[in-house]
Amino acid sequence: MSVGLLAPVGRKNGWQLAEYAGHRAPAGLRHPLNGARWDADAARDDLRGYVGQQLGPDGVLIIDDTGYIKEGTTSAGVSRQCTGTSGKIDNCQVGVFAAYAIVRGRALVDRELCLPKCYIRDRERCREAKIPDELTFATKGELARNIVRRCLAVGLPAVWVTADEA
Template sequence: MALGWSAGFEAFIGRFAARFPRVESRRRMRCYVRGLLGEVERKNGWTLAEAAGDAGPEGMQRLLNFYAWDTEGVRDDVRAAVVEQIGDAEQGVLIVDETGFLKKGTKSAGVARQYSGTAGRIENSQIGVFLAYASARGRALIDRDLYLPKEWTSDRERCRMAGIDDEVKFATKPVLAQRMISRAVEAGVPFGWVTGDEAYGGDTKLRLWLETMDIAHVLAVPKNAMVVSMELAKVRVDRLVAEVSDDAWERLSCGDGAHGPRCYDWAVVDIRPLRRAEWGHWLLARRSISDPSDIAYYVCFVPVDTTVEELVRVAGSRWAIEESFQTAKNETGLDHYQVRGYEAWYRHITLSMTAAAFLVIIRDTAKKGAPATPTATP
């Protein structure tokens, strides 16, 4: 098993060799990713250096801060490796979400006092917006962008001190999400759906862009979101769902959780009568079984033959990105970095995603009972 794992790792790492023009940077990358897959509790420059047999963290720091290598190219290769292993053109789901990285001080790129879902409150933190890919065979993070608050982008000198180019302008989190979905489309990633929470579903520009791209989506929206009813009136989603009859609700599972099937009551309401042929606009509601006042809402743009069960599956798949965050933080050091620079953040996060992708590949391969030896690409 150990020999199989090592052979698989070497083949996997070989996929990225062309992104590192010098032998030293390639070797450092290999040691860095292998260290991220190790069993040490904290995976920072010191512990990764120790695992590699180095006397200090300087070599690992050079990899993140000074060596010339194609960070975005590695990201593209990670995405390709993931979809090659677990891709599903019909049921694959792209999921957008964010996670916070608690930080001290004011110099780390993008750090600010801002709401962090990780902490559940306003904290001094960086916020990364991520794109995950999920199918029945697994899930993994495939893209990332660092959110820069306006207090950063309006202070160009502060940006320069953190290595942020003048060309990097303010972008909202939904705009960052749209850019990542667009990159996935341009790369030919096979998927059938997009989903995300209220921070993204509540942005009408993102939803309309997805429609123009003919991308089916099930996006959560806040209860006060406005939609157009079949009577051509603007109505709050919670008020529209309040009119649903008791027999319109259907109990379904949106996937298995830690304690078994995640069952809720679900209802679908037609919205937006002015539609394009072959596409439907629906409002999906999810009601807690134990607390009927706890209702979540989703705006759906889908092919007209889509079943309620499929809508429920896509809505439930959003939790895959939470599981991907947990895996990457617990197993591949996603939040263990000690860097301040803009590019260094992207490099560490990308290498952590690389390590997490390897875990997805070997786990899916193990399910099939085949040797864990992912094919290297030239």
């Protein structure tokens, strides 16, 4: 899968990547995303450790939020909210992300999905989206603080943390 994502393929969809890898159909490439059971937080933790080892010390932890415009209402956290993606209030998901950057390279190392108050109050909708009952509302700033704390707690060697006004 990772070789395909780094491949010189114009469009990085399942069919194009499968063809590049010599497969007749994309089912095998899609399995890790659609069918496999895995712990996303454990994968994040492994990646963060790997990034710290490979890129080394003196990096900068960069925090930023971004929105993903959505047409429906079934994706987790979707509601009408402000997003810089469209520059207005739109039906979207919003996430807070952390990247680790150093002269030798950069990588995404953490993420949190913003769940608006109107969404988190609708417990049935949360259950349908497989959002745990114990999850509560948090602002983007609180999500960012949690991300920074996690990164520092596991020893990601960041010398600076930067973010925009959000």
